[in-house]
Amino acid sequence: MESRGTSWPSLEVEAWGSTRETLHMWLQIVGKLRMVGSPFVNHWWHVTFSLSARGLTTGAIPVDGGVLDIEFDLLDHRLVLRTSDGGREEFALTAMTVAEFYRRTFDALGRLGIALEIVPTPNEVVPAIPFAIDEEHCTYDPGQVHAFWQQLIRADGVLRRLRAEFRGKASPVHFFWGALDLATTRFSGRPAPVHPGGVPNCPDRVMVEGYSDEISSSGFWPGGGREGAFYSYAYPEPAGYAETPVPEGAYYDPALGEFLLPYEVVRLAEDPEALALEFLRVTSAAAARLGEWPAIG
Known part of the structure; x- marks a missing residue:
């Protein structure tokens, strides 16, 4: 058995193309939430994710005098939304369309009482299918x-x-x-x-x-x-x-x-x-x- 943290896993780019394209759109949706909720930092440093012990996290997003963070938990495969007043919403990351992920994410924000608006189309990809109607990308392995x-x-x-x-x-x-x-x-x-x-x-x-x-x-x-x-x-x-x-x-x-x-x-x-x-x-x-x-x- 390999000791913890020493292996470099193999993942062929072509093999996970469908999952990668879907995950990419999900990450863009949540990344845009961080972007619109955070003060601007030079070179767009305020829009990024950081690695966490469980996946990828937005870190703290200021909202209404408190803090929101959103994490892609890639151990249990869940999207987890937390607020500094104790609020928590989450749902399973499983095969679903980008449109469904978009709806679930904003529904979760609504239940937390958070109103954020994003430009609802992806960046740096062609074609740029609006999130709310993207039924094409729907794979998650x-x-x-x-x-x-x-x-x-x-x-x-x-x-x-x-x-x-x-x-x-x-x-x-x-x-x-x-x-x-x-x-x-x-x-x-x-x-x-x-x-x-x-x-x-x-x-x-x-x-x-x-x-x-x-x-x-x-x-x-x-x-x-x-x-x-x-x-x-x-x-x-x-x-x-x-x-x-x-x-x-x-x-x-x-x-x-x-x-x-x-x-x-x-x-x-x-x-x-x-x-x-x-x-x-x-x-x-x-x-x-x-x-x-x-x-x-």
């Missing part, structure tokens, strides 16, 4: 979702170590529901060229704010490899960055403008955490060196 969460837990440990090594401005390690990626971002302290936008079904102002400063971003997402990938990129990308030597198995993808290290390469390595951390260290250092970032004391 608990084992696949649990395996994805376990992948995120392994990635979270690597990204937290990477973030701790940087003394300048850096984001938390957090999960973005737009693209389903877990990420942390370093900042040079200088403004960046205005981002051109162009992300499907996402206002350009979102990208303009997100990339308002020079950055080096590192993360994990369920794409880029047979089982997902660690990634690293810089904005703006400095000259020579794409030629940075990286560990075996990693490569630069010119279409994405990112370095990728397939998750399956990491999983099969003798020391998965060390390989992932080396990849992210090397690419982050190259972004700072080639971009001539100011020294951070």
Whole structure:
């Protein structure tokens, strides 16, 4: 038997496509609730989820002088809504349409006496089917979702170590529901060229704010490899960055403008955490060196 926390689970991207697409829409619904209920934070840091001991959580959302939090419990597979006055609502995460999940979530909020309104269509996907009429996405495999969460837990440990090594401005390690990626971002302290936008079904102002400063971003997402990938990129990308030597198995993808290290390469390595951390260290250092970032004391 493997000791707790040492295994890196396998989950092929193609195998869980239907469940992933459904979960993605559910996460967007709840993520938008956090977004509209929270004060704005630079680079959209107020919209993200964090990992918890049971799944993914919004953390505290200020409501009516109190606090709401919403958690995807991926052990018992339930959506749990809690308020600081003791209120609690929950329902099972099981095969259901996005429209049904949307209705159940807002019904639960209503029973808690909370009124929040979101733009009821998804972002960063094509087509963007309005949540209330999305009968297409309706698959939920608990084992696949649990395996994805376990992948995120392994990635979270690597990204937290990477973030701790940087003394300048850096984001938390957090999960973005737009693209389903877990990420942390370093900042040079200088403004960046205005981002051109162009992300499907996402206002350009979102990208303009997100990339308002020079950055080096590192993360994990369920794409880029047979089982997902660690990634690293810089904005703006400095000259020579794409030629940075990286560990075996990693490569630069010119279409994405990112370095990728397939998750399956990491999983099969003798020391998965060390390989992932080396990849992210090397690419982050190259972004700072080639971009001539100011020294951070």
